[in-house]
Amino acid sequence: MSDKMLSIANDYSASPAGRYPADGPFNGERFRDQVLAPALRDAISKKQKLVVDLDGAFSYSSSFLEEAFGGLVRTGLFSPREITDHLELRSNDPIYASFVKDAKSYLRDALKAAAH
Amino acid sequence: MKRRPGSSGALHLISTATATRLVRLDRVGKIPAVMCLDTNYLDTIGMLSELRVRTSRRVTGALKQPTKSRSSRIGWVRNSRDFTTLKHISAGAALMLAAEYDRISSVTGNPPATIDLHKWDASVKGTLAELGFFDLLRLRVDVPASTGGLMIEKMVSGSEVNMAPVNEAIRRLFDRMGGDPGLRLQLASAVTDAVENVRSHAYPTANPFSVPKWWFTGAVDQASGKLTLAILDQGISIPRALPMKWGLNQIIEKFLSDFSLNFDPQDPANDGQAIELAMTLATSTGLSFRGKGLPKILEIIRGCPEGRLRIVSRCGDYTYSADGSKLIQTHAVPFLGTYLELEALLHQAQP
Numbered sequence: 001m002s003d004k005m006l007s008i009a010n011d012y013s014a015s016p017a018g019r020y021p022a023d024g025p026f027n028g029e030r031f032r033d034q035v036l037a038p039a040l041r042d043a044i045s046k047k048q049k050l051v052v053d054l055d056g057a058f059s060y061s062s063s064f065l066e067e068a069f070g071g072l073v074r075t076g077l078f079s080p081r082e083i084t085d086h087l088e089l090r091s092n093d094p095i096y097a098s099f100v101k102d103a104k105s106y107l108r109d110a111l112k113a114a115a116h
Numbered sequence: 117m118k119r120r121p122g123s124s125g126a127l128h129l130i131s132t133a134t135a136t137r138l139v140r141l142d143r144v145g146k147i148p149a150v151m152c153l154d155t156n157y158l159d160t161i162g163m164l165s166e167l168r169v170r171t172s173r174r175v176t177g178a179l180k181q182p183t184k185s186r187s188s189r190i191g192w193v194r195n196s197r198d199f200t201t202l203k204h205i206s207a208g209a210a211l212m213l214a215a216e217y218d219r220i221s222s223v224t225g226n227p228p229a230t231i232d233l234h235k236w237d238a239s240v241k242g243t244l245a246e247l248g249f250f251d252l253l254r255l256r257v258d259v260p261a262s263t264g265g266l267m268i269e270k271m272v273s274g275s276e277v278n279m280a281p282v283n284e285a286i287r288r289l290f291d292r293m294g295g296d297p298g299l300r301l302q303l304a305s306a307v308t309d310a311v312e313n314v315r316s317h318a319y320p321t322a323n324p325f326s327v328p329k330w331w332f333t334g335a336v337d338q339a340s341g342k343l344t345l346a347i348l349d350q351g352i353s354i355p356r357a358l359p360m361k362w363g364l365n366q367i368i369e370k371f372l373s374d375f376s377l378n379f380d381p382q383d384p385a386n387d388g389q390a391i392e393l394a395m396t397l398a399t400s401t402g403l404s405f406r407g408k409g410l411p412k413i414l415e416i417i418r419g420c421p422e423g424r425l426r427i428v429s430r431c432g433d434y435t436y437s438a439d440g441s442k443l444i445q446t447h448a449v450p451f452l453g454t455y456l457e458l459e460a461l462l463h464q465a466q467p
Contacts, residue, residue, distance in 0.1 A: 017308045018277035023315050025278060058283035059304035062408040063312045095298035099305070102412075 003088075004043045009056030011035060019063040028067030036068060037077050044078075044086050054091045060099045066106040073110035080111050130193055132229040133254035141231065142194045147202045151209035153428065153457075160209050161428070162449045164216060168350070169452075170195070171220050172326075193229070200235040205243055207268050207335035208346045208457050214249045214271055215331040215348055222327045227253040239265065247271050247333055267292065268335040275329050277315050279308050282332050289334050289343065295462040299420060303345055303458055306416040307332065309409035310347045310456045317361060318351025318454065326350050341463040342422075350453040353430035355390035356381050362397060370397070387432030388444040395427075395434070413458075420460035429454040 008016055012035050013026035020029050036052070043050035054060070069089070072078060089107075091100050130139045145166075148159035205213070221227040230253060233241075242259040244250065248270040250257040269285040283304050290300045311330050319328035327350070334345045351357075359367045359381050371379035375389045395410050414436060417423040423438035430452075433445040 013280075015279040015283050017279040018312060018315065023312065024276040027277070057301075058287065059279060059301065059308045061277075061305060061308040061312050062412045063309070063316075066408060095301050098302075 002048060003051045004039065004046070004048045005051050005053060006036070006039050007053045007056065009054075014057050015059060016057060016064045016068075017059070017061050019067040023063075026064075028064040028071065031064070032068045032071050032075075032077075036072065040072075040078065040082075040087060044082055049086055049088055051088045051090060054089065054096045054099050054103070055093045057096075060102075062102065065099065065103045069103045070106035070110035073107065073114050080114055083107070083111070127190065128193075128231050129234065130196075130229050130231055131233050131255055133227055137191075139191050139193045139231075141196055142192050143196075144231075145195060145197045147197055147199055149201055150204045151202060151213065152204065152206040153208055153426070153455075154206070157433070157447065158449055160212075161447070161451050164209075164212050165450055165452055167197075167216050168219075171216075171223075193231070196229070196231050198231065199240070200232055200237075202240050203237050205240050207243070207247075207266060207333060207344050208455065210243050210247050210249070210268070211271060211331055211333045211346050211348060212451075212455065214244070214247055214252060215273070215329075215350065217249065218252050218273065218329075218331070219327050219350060221252055229253075230255065233257065243268055265338060266335055267338055269333055271331055271333045273329050273331045274311075275315075275327075277308070277311050279304075279311065282307060282311070285332070285334055286345065289336055290462070293336050293338075293341070293343070293462045295343070299460060299462075302416045302419060303343070303460060306413045306458055307345055307347060309413050313409050314347070314349040314351065314454070317354075317357040318349040320352060320357070320360060336462060341461055343460050343462045345458045346455065347457075348453060348455040353387075353432075353450075353452075354394050354427070354454055355384065355387045355430050355432060358390055358394055358397075367393070384431035384446065384450060386446060387430045388434055388446040389432075391427050391429055391432040391434040392442070392444055395436070413456075417458065417460075420458075422459070422461040424457075424459040426457040426459075427454065 012031050016026045016031060018024040018027035021027055040050045073080065073083060089100050089103050091097060125140060127138045128141055130137060148156055148163060150156040151160045153160060217228055241257065243266060245257050245259045246268045269289060272281045272285055286300060286304045314330040330347055330349050332347050336343050368379045370393055371377050371389065374393065377386050377389060379386065395414055413425060417425045417436060418438050420438055425436045427434045428451045430450045431446050433447055435443040
Protein backbone atom coordinates (compact mmCIF):
# COMPACT_ATOMS: atom_id res chain seq x y z
CA MET A 1 0.00 0.00 0.00
CA SER A 2 1.25 3.52 -0.77
CA ASP A 3 1.74 6.08 1.98
CA LYS A 4 -0.31 9.20 2.51
CA MET A 5 1.80 12.20 3.58
CA LEU A 6 0.95 14.97 6.01
CA SER A 7 3.37 17.80 6.79
CA ILE A 8 2.65 19.72 9.99
CA ALA A 9 4.60 22.78 8.78
CA ASN A 10 3.08 22.88 5.30
CA ASP A 11 -0.42 21.54 5.92
CA TYR A 12 -1.07 23.21 9.29
CA SER A 13 1.42 25.72 10.67
CA ALA A 14 5.17 26.32 10.88
CA SER A 15 4.58 27.60 14.43
CA PRO A 16 2.24 25.04 16.01
CA ALA A 17 1.74 25.72 19.72
CA GLY A 18 -0.69 25.29 22.56
CA ARG A 19 -2.87 22.40 23.62
CA TYR A 20 -6.46 23.65 23.40
CA PRO A 21 -8.28 26.08 21.06
CA ALA A 22 -8.33 28.69 23.84
CA ASP A 23 -4.52 28.62 23.88
CA GLY A 24 -4.04 29.92 20.38
CA PRO A 25 -4.83 29.50 16.69
CA PHE A 26 -2.51 26.60 15.88
CA ASN A 27 -3.14 24.38 18.89
CA GLY A 28 -2.80 20.62 19.18
CA GLU A 29 -6.49 19.83 19.58
CA ARG A 30 -7.42 21.68 16.41
CA PHE A 31 -4.62 19.99 14.48
CA ARG A 32 -5.71 16.59 15.78
CA ASP A 33 -9.42 17.04 15.12
CA GLN A 34 -9.38 19.03 11.89
CA VAL A 35 -6.24 17.83 10.13
CA LEU A 36 -4.72 14.68 11.61
CA ALA A 37 -7.85 12.64 12.38
CA PRO A 38 -9.52 13.20 8.97
CA ALA A 39 -6.26 12.33 7.21
CA LEU A 40 -5.82 9.18 9.31
CA ARG A 41 -9.45 8.19 8.78
CA ASP A 42 -8.94 8.57 5.04
CA ALA A 43 -5.74 6.54 5.16
CA ILE A 44 -7.45 3.74 7.11
CA SER A 45 -10.34 3.63 4.66
CA LYS A 46 -7.89 3.29 1.76
CA LYS A 47 -5.76 0.76 3.66
CA GLN A 48 -2.84 3.20 3.53
CA LYS A 49 -0.33 4.38 6.12
CA LEU A 50 -0.43 8.06 7.09
CA VAL A 51 3.10 9.43 7.43
CA VAL A 52 3.24 12.61 9.49
CA ASP A 53 6.32 14.65 8.67
CA LEU A 54 7.64 16.96 11.38
CA ASP A 55 10.24 18.71 9.20
CA GLY A 56 10.15 22.42 8.55
CA ALA A 57 8.46 23.87 11.63
CA PHE A 58 10.10 26.68 13.62
CA SER A 59 9.30 25.04 16.95
CA TYR A 60 7.31 22.30 18.67
CA SER A 61 6.02 22.37 22.20
CA SER A 62 5.37 19.40 24.43
CA SER A 63 1.71 20.40 24.91
CA PHE A 64 1.06 20.60 21.18
CA LEU A 65 2.68 17.22 20.47
CA GLU A 66 1.05 15.51 23.43
CA GLU A 67 -2.44 16.75 22.63
CA ALA A 68 -2.08 16.00 18.92
CA PHE A 69 -0.70 12.48 19.24
CA GLY A 70 -1.40 11.34 22.82
CA GLY A 71 -4.86 12.86 22.46
CA LEU A 72 -5.49 10.78 19.36
CA VAL A 73 -5.63 7.72 21.63
CA ARG A 74 -7.06 9.40 24.74
CA THR A 75 -10.12 10.76 22.97
CA GLY A 76 -10.95 7.31 21.57
CA LEU A 77 -11.14 8.58 18.00
CA PHE A 78 -9.20 5.51 16.85
CA SER A 79 -8.48 2.09 18.24
CA PRO A 80 -4.90 1.39 19.35
CA ARG A 81 -4.67 -1.13 16.48
CA GLU A 82 -5.68 1.46 13.89
CA ILE A 83 -3.04 3.82 15.19
CA THR A 84 -0.20 1.33 15.32
CA ASP A 85 -1.05 -0.06 11.88
CA HIS A 86 -1.77 3.16 10.02
CA LEU A 87 0.18 6.03 11.63
CA GLU A 88 3.87 6.76 11.25
CA LEU A 89 5.79 9.78 12.50
CA ARG A 90 9.05 10.80 10.92
CA SER A 91 11.48 13.50 9.88
CA ASN A 92 14.21 13.52 7.28
CA ASP A 93 16.11 16.40 8.83
CA PRO A 94 17.99 15.13 11.91
CA ILE A 95 17.32 18.33 13.86
CA TYR A 96 13.68 17.22 14.19
CA ALA A 97 14.52 13.72 15.42
CA SER A 98 14.08 14.59 19.11
CA PHE A 99 10.56 15.88 18.45
CA VAL A 100 9.63 12.74 16.54
CA LYS A 101 10.90 10.79 19.55
CA ASP A 102 8.83 12.94 21.93
CA ALA A 103 5.68 12.58 19.83
CA LYS A 104 6.14 8.80 19.68
CA SER A 105 6.62 8.65 23.45
CA TYR A 106 3.39 10.61 24.03
CA LEU A 107 1.61 8.21 21.70
CA ARG A 108 3.13 5.21 23.48
CA ASP A 109 2.19 6.57 26.94
CA ALA A 110 -1.39 7.11 25.81
CA LEU A 111 -1.57 3.62 24.32
CA LYS A 112 -0.29 2.18 27.61
CA ALA A 113 -2.84 4.16 29.59
CA ALA A 114 -5.61 3.01 27.25
CA ALA A 115 -4.57 -0.62 27.72
CA HIS A 116 -5.13 -0.39 31.51
CA MET B 117 8.44 80.20 43.81
CA LYS B 118 7.27 78.12 46.72
CA ARG B 119 9.27 74.92 46.88
CA ARG B 120 7.54 71.70 47.83
CA PRO B 121 9.09 69.59 50.59
CA GLY B 122 11.39 66.89 49.17
CA SER B 123 11.49 68.38 45.70
CA SER B 124 13.92 70.26 43.52
CA GLY B 125 13.09 73.57 41.92
CA ALA B 126 15.19 72.78 38.83
CA LEU B 127 13.54 72.66 35.44
CA HIS B 128 13.29 69.37 33.55
CA LEU B 129 12.11 68.44 30.10
CA ILE B 130 9.13 66.12 30.06
CA SER B 131 8.17 64.24 26.90
CA THR B 132 4.80 62.64 26.41
CA ALA B 133 3.14 61.23 23.33
CA THR B 134 1.60 64.60 22.61
CA ALA B 135 3.91 67.27 24.01
CA THR B 136 7.35 68.23 25.28
CA ARG B 137 7.66 70.95 27.88
CA LEU B 138 9.48 72.21 30.94
CA VAL B 139 8.34 71.05 34.36
CA ARG B 140 9.48 70.89 37.94
CA LEU B 141 9.67 67.54 39.69
CA ASP B 142 8.18 66.46 42.97
CA ARG B 143 9.18 63.15 44.59
CA VAL B 144 11.57 61.75 42.01
CA GLY B 145 12.03 57.97 42.18
CA LYS B 146 15.53 56.56 42.01
CA ILE B 147 16.74 54.20 39.31
CA PRO B 148 19.85 52.11 40.04
CA ALA B 149 22.92 52.81 37.91
CA VAL B 150 22.91 49.18 36.77
CA MET B 151 19.77 47.17 36.04
CA CYS B 152 20.84 43.57 35.63
CA LEU B 153 19.78 40.40 37.42
CA ASP B 154 23.31 38.99 37.35
CA THR B 155 25.13 41.98 38.81
CA ASN B 156 22.54 44.00 40.73
CA TYR B 157 19.62 41.73 41.49
CA LEU B 158 18.13 43.35 44.58
CA ASP B 159 18.18 46.94 43.32
CA THR B 160 16.80 45.90 39.92
CA ILE B 161 13.98 43.75 41.23
CA GLY B 162 13.34 46.17 44.09
CA MET B 163 12.83 49.08 41.71
CA LEU B 164 10.52 47.08 39.44
CA SER B 165 8.46 45.72 42.35
CA GLU B 166 8.11 49.16 43.85
CA LEU B 167 6.97 50.50 40.48
CA ARG B 168 4.36 47.72 40.25
CA VAL B 169 3.02 48.27 43.74
CA ARG B 170 2.87 52.03 43.38
CA THR B 171 1.10 51.89 40.04
CA SER B 172 -1.31 49.14 41.09
CA ARG B 173 -3.42 51.44 43.22
CA ARG B 174 -6.17 53.38 41.59
CA VAL B 175 -5.12 56.66 43.20
CA THR B 176 -1.75 56.56 41.44
CA GLY B 177 -3.12 55.76 38.00
CA ALA B 178 -2.36 59.17 36.53
CA LEU B 179 0.67 60.16 38.51
CA LYS B 180 3.05 59.88 35.62
CA GLN B 181 1.30 62.55 33.61
CA PRO B 182 2.22 66.18 34.00
CA THR B 183 0.07 68.23 36.30
CA LYS B 184 -2.05 70.78 34.49
CA SER B 185 -0.30 74.06 34.14
CA ARG B 186 -2.34 77.21 34.10
CA SER B 187 -1.52 79.57 31.23
CA SER B 188 2.27 79.96 31.09
CA ARG B 189 3.00 78.63 34.57
CA ILE B 190 5.42 75.75 34.80
CA GLY B 191 3.67 72.64 36.08
CA TRP B 192 4.80 70.03 38.52
CA VAL B 193 5.18 66.34 37.89
CA ARG B 194 4.85 63.99 40.80
CA ASN B 195 6.41 60.54 41.24
CA SER B 196 8.51 60.57 38.10
CA ARG B 197 11.56 58.37 37.51
CA ASP B 198 15.02 59.74 36.90
CA PHE B 199 16.53 57.52 34.21
CA THR B 200 19.55 59.75 33.74
CA THR B 201 21.27 57.81 36.54
CA LEU B 202 20.91 54.50 34.67
CA LYS B 203 24.18 53.57 32.92
CA HIS B 204 23.63 49.92 31.99
CA ILE B 205 20.58 47.77 31.45
CA SER B 206 20.63 44.09 30.50
CA ALA B 207 18.21 42.64 27.95
CA GLY B 208 16.24 40.86 30.68
CA ALA B 209 15.94 43.92 32.90
CA ALA B 210 14.97 46.01 29.87
CA LEU B 211 12.19 43.53 29.12
CA MET B 212 10.97 43.68 32.73
CA LEU B 213 10.94 47.48 32.64
CA ALA B 214 9.17 47.63 29.28
CA ALA B 215 6.54 45.14 30.47
CA GLU B 216 5.82 47.34 33.49
CA TYR B 217 5.39 50.39 31.28
CA ASP B 218 3.20 48.38 28.92
CA ARG B 219 1.04 47.36 31.88
CA ILE B 220 0.80 50.94 33.16
CA SER B 221 -0.19 52.14 29.68
CA SER B 222 -2.85 49.44 29.43
CA VAL B 223 -4.45 49.96 32.83
CA THR B 224 -4.33 53.77 32.86
CA GLY B 225 -4.88 54.36 29.16
CA ASN B 226 -1.92 56.74 29.16
CA PRO B 227 1.66 55.89 28.34
CA PRO B 228 3.98 57.24 31.06
CA ALA B 229 6.06 60.31 30.29
CA THR B 230 9.85 60.46 30.18
CA ILE B 231 11.94 63.07 31.92
CA ASP B 232 15.12 64.58 30.44
CA LEU B 233 15.36 62.00 27.68
CA HIS B 234 18.22 63.98 26.12
CA LYS B 235 20.34 63.23 29.20
CA TRP B 236 19.81 59.46 29.20
CA ASP B 237 22.86 57.27 28.68
CA ALA B 238 23.25 56.53 24.95
CA SER B 239 23.67 52.77 25.32
CA VAL B 240 20.68 52.53 27.67
CA LYS B 241 18.60 54.56 25.25
CA GLY B 242 19.80 52.37 22.37
CA THR B 243 18.90 49.13 24.15
CA LEU B 244 15.46 50.43 25.11
CA ALA B 245 14.84 51.83 21.64
CA GLU B 246 15.71 48.52 19.96
CA LEU B 247 13.44 46.73 22.40
CA GLY B 248 10.54 48.98 21.42
CA PHE B 249 10.28 50.74 24.80
CA PHE B 250 9.73 54.15 23.26
CA ASP B 251 7.09 52.79 20.91
CA LEU B 252 5.09 51.90 24.03
CA LEU B 253 5.38 55.53 25.11
CA ARG B 254 4.45 56.68 21.60
CA LEU B 255 7.72 58.61 21.41
CA ARG B 256 9.98 58.76 18.40
CA VAL B 257 13.56 58.33 19.52
CA ASP B 258 16.31 58.01 16.93
CA VAL B 259 19.41 56.19 18.09
CA PRO B 260 22.35 54.87 16.07
CA ALA B 261 22.16 51.17 15.15
CA SER B 262 23.97 48.87 17.54
CA THR B 263 27.45 47.92 16.37
CA GLY B 264 29.41 45.30 18.22
CA GLY B 265 27.45 45.49 21.48
CA LEU B 266 24.12 44.03 22.50
CA MET B 267 21.88 43.20 19.55
CA ILE B 268 18.35 43.07 20.91
CA GLU B 269 15.13 42.11 19.19
CA LYS B 270 11.98 44.18 19.47
CA MET B 271 9.74 42.98 22.28
CA VAL B 272 6.86 40.68 21.38
CA SER B 273 3.88 40.25 23.69
CA GLY B 274 0.59 38.45 23.65
CA SER B 275 -1.99 36.63 25.67
CA GLU B 276 -2.48 33.60 23.43
CA VAL B 277 0.19 31.09 22.46
CA ASN B 278 0.70 32.48 18.98
CA MET B 279 4.37 31.87 18.38
CA ALA B 280 4.89 33.08 14.81
CA PRO B 281 6.24 36.56 15.78
CA VAL B 282 8.47 35.06 18.48
CA ASN B 283 9.84 32.46 16.11
CA GLU B 284 10.51 35.18 13.53
CA ALA B 285 12.45 37.20 16.12
CA ILE B 286 14.54 34.15 17.03
CA ARG B 287 15.15 33.38 13.37
CA ARG B 288 16.38 36.94 12.75
CA LEU B 289 18.89 36.68 15.61
CA PHE B 290 20.18 33.37 14.32
CA ASP B 291 20.35 34.62 10.73
CA ARG B 292 22.30 37.68 11.77
CA MET B 293 24.74 35.71 13.92
CA GLY B 294 24.95 32.52 11.86
CA GLY B 295 23.64 30.22 14.58
CA ASP B 296 23.02 26.49 14.19
CA PRO B 297 19.47 25.67 12.94
CA GLY B 298 19.20 22.71 15.32
CA LEU B 299 19.98 24.95 18.28
CA ARG B 300 17.43 27.47 17.02
CA LEU B 301 14.74 24.81 16.80
CA GLN B 302 15.44 23.55 20.31
CA LEU B 303 15.52 27.01 21.91
CA ALA B 304 12.43 28.21 20.05
CA SER B 305 10.64 25.10 21.30
CA ALA B 306 11.74 25.84 24.87
CA VAL B 307 10.36 29.38 24.52
CA THR B 308 7.08 27.94 23.24
CA ASP B 309 6.86 25.65 26.28
CA ALA B 310 7.49 28.65 28.53
CA VAL B 311 4.76 30.73 26.87
CA GLU B 312 2.34 27.80 27.18
CA ASN B 313 3.07 27.71 30.90
CA VAL B 314 2.15 31.38 31.19
CA ARG B 315 -1.06 30.76 29.31
CA SER B 316 -2.01 27.79 31.47
CA HIS B 317 -0.98 28.88 34.96
CA ALA B 318 0.05 32.52 35.41
CA TYR B 319 -3.31 34.28 35.43
CA PRO B 320 -6.00 32.11 37.03
CA THR B 321 -8.10 35.12 38.06
CA ALA B 322 -8.74 38.53 36.57
CA ASN B 323 -7.11 41.56 38.18
CA PRO B 324 -8.05 45.11 37.13
CA PHE B 325 -4.45 46.28 37.60
CA SER B 326 -2.80 43.58 35.56
CA VAL B 327 -2.84 42.58 31.94
CA PRO B 328 -2.76 38.80 31.44
CA LYS B 329 0.07 38.82 28.95
CA TRP B 330 3.51 37.43 28.32
CA TRP B 331 6.42 39.44 27.00
CA PHE B 332 9.39 38.13 25.02
CA THR B 333 12.67 39.41 23.71
CA GLY B 334 15.89 37.94 22.45
CA ALA B 335 19.37 39.40 22.41
CA VAL B 336 22.89 38.50 21.38
CA ASP B 337 26.04 39.90 22.91
CA GLN B 338 28.00 40.26 19.70
CA ALA B 339 31.35 40.20 21.48
CA SER B 340 30.83 36.96 23.38
CA GLY B 341 28.32 35.30 21.04
CA LYS B 342 26.01 34.67 23.98
CA LEU B 343 22.32 34.45 23.11
CA THR B 344 19.65 35.34 25.66
CA LEU B 345 15.95 34.59 25.19
CA ALA B 346 13.65 35.95 27.88
CA ILE B 347 9.97 35.47 28.63
CA LEU B 348 8.11 37.02 31.51
CA ASP B 349 4.64 37.35 32.94
CA GLN B 350 3.16 39.42 35.75
CA GLY B 351 1.04 36.60 37.09
CA ILE B 352 0.66 34.79 40.39
CA SER B 353 4.15 33.20 40.35
CA ILE B 354 5.19 29.55 40.30
CA PRO B 355 5.10 29.04 44.11
CA ARG B 356 1.45 30.13 44.19
CA ALA B 357 0.50 28.26 41.01
CA LEU B 358 2.02 24.95 42.15
CA PRO B 359 -0.78 23.83 44.49
CA MET B 360 -3.42 24.91 41.96
CA LYS B 361 -1.84 22.65 39.37
CA TRP B 362 -0.88 19.64 41.44
CA GLY B 363 -2.98 19.89 44.60
CA LEU B 364 -1.87 21.37 47.91
CA ASN B 365 -1.50 18.06 49.73
CA GLN B 366 0.78 16.59 47.10
CA ILE B 367 2.98 19.70 47.14
CA ILE B 368 3.19 19.64 50.94
CA GLU B 369 4.19 15.95 50.88
CA LYS B 370 6.76 16.46 48.11
CA PHE B 371 8.24 19.48 49.85
CA LEU B 372 8.65 17.53 53.03
CA SER B 373 10.15 14.49 51.33
CA ASP B 374 12.44 16.36 48.91
CA PHE B 375 13.59 19.28 51.05
CA SER B 376 12.49 18.50 54.63
CA LEU B 377 10.65 21.81 54.50
CA ASN B 378 7.07 22.88 55.08
CA PHE B 379 5.24 24.36 52.10
CA ASP B 380 2.91 27.30 52.41
CA PRO B 381 1.95 28.99 49.13
CA GLN B 382 1.59 32.35 50.90
CA ASP B 383 5.04 32.20 52.50
CA PRO B 384 7.90 33.10 50.13
CA ALA B 385 10.62 31.74 52.46
CA ASN B 386 11.25 28.64 50.30
CA ASP B 387 10.37 29.97 46.86
CA GLY B 388 13.68 28.77 45.36
CA GLN B 389 12.79 25.19 46.31
CA ALA B 390 9.26 25.68 45.00
CA ILE B 391 10.66 26.48 41.54
CA GLU B 392 12.94 23.45 41.68
CA LEU B 393 9.98 21.26 42.54
CA ALA B 394 8.04 22.66 39.56
CA MET B 395 10.92 21.73 37.25
CA THR B 396 10.79 18.06 38.17
CA LEU B 397 7.24 17.35 39.31
CA ALA B 398 5.80 16.02 36.05
CA THR B 399 8.71 13.64 35.62
CA SER B 400 8.82 12.44 39.20
CA THR B 401 5.11 11.86 39.67
CA GLY B 402 4.24 10.57 36.21
CA LEU B 403 0.64 11.22 37.15
CA SER B 404 -0.47 13.36 34.29
CA PHE B 405 -0.15 13.80 30.56
CA ARG B 406 0.18 17.50 31.34
CA GLY B 407 3.01 19.46 32.92
CA LYS B 408 5.79 18.29 30.63
CA GLY B 409 6.87 21.79 29.61
CA LEU B 410 9.33 22.73 32.34
CA PRO B 411 11.11 19.35 32.40
CA LYS B 412 11.37 19.57 28.60
CA ILE B 413 13.04 22.97 28.90
CA LEU B 414 15.65 21.43 31.22
CA GLU B 415 16.28 18.68 28.68
CA ILE B 416 16.78 21.27 25.95
CA ILE B 417 19.18 23.32 28.07
CA ARG B 418 21.29 20.22 28.71
CA GLY B 419 21.90 19.98 24.95
CA CYS B 420 22.87 23.63 24.42
CA PRO B 421 26.46 24.86 24.28
CA GLU B 422 27.05 26.67 27.58
CA GLY B 423 23.30 26.45 28.11
CA ARG B 424 21.75 28.08 31.14
CA LEU B 425 18.19 28.42 32.36
CA ARG B 426 17.23 30.97 34.98
CA ILE B 427 13.78 31.30 36.48
CA VAL B 428 12.88 34.11 38.84
CA SER B 429 9.44 33.82 40.38
CA ARG B 430 8.30 35.79 43.42
CA CYS B 431 11.28 35.45 45.80
CA GLY B 432 12.66 32.31 44.16
CA ASP B 433 15.65 32.33 41.83
CA TYR B 434 16.58 29.05 40.16
CA THR B 435 19.50 28.59 37.80
CA TYR B 436 20.24 25.38 35.94
CA SER B 437 23.30 24.92 33.76
CA ALA B 438 23.94 22.50 30.92
CA ASP B 439 26.45 20.60 33.06
CA GLY B 440 23.64 19.77 35.49
CA SER B 441 24.69 22.21 38.22
CA LYS B 442 21.98 24.18 39.98
CA LEU B 443 21.83 27.33 42.04
CA ILE B 444 18.71 27.74 44.16
CA GLN B 445 18.19 31.04 45.94
CA THR B 446 15.40 32.81 47.77
CA HIS B 447 15.71 36.60 47.87
CA ALA B 448 14.22 39.12 50.25
CA VAL B 449 12.63 41.16 47.44
CA PRO B 450 9.92 39.57 45.27
CA PHE B 451 9.61 39.77 41.52
CA LEU B 452 5.87 40.08 40.97
CA GLY B 453 5.46 37.43 38.32
CA THR B 454 7.75 34.92 36.64
CA TYR B 455 10.80 35.61 34.51
CA LEU B 456 12.40 32.82 32.49
CA GLU B 457 15.71 33.29 30.72
CA LEU B 458 17.47 30.87 28.38
CA GLU B 459 21.10 31.36 27.46
CA ALA B 460 23.34 29.55 25.00
CA LEU B 461 26.50 30.24 23.09
CA LEU B 462 25.86 30.89 19.39
CA HIS B 463 29.52 31.00 18.44
CA GLN B 464 32.90 31.34 20.10
CA ALA B 465 34.08 34.86 20.89
CA GLN B 466 36.19 36.47 18.17
CA PRO B 467 39.83 36.99 19.18
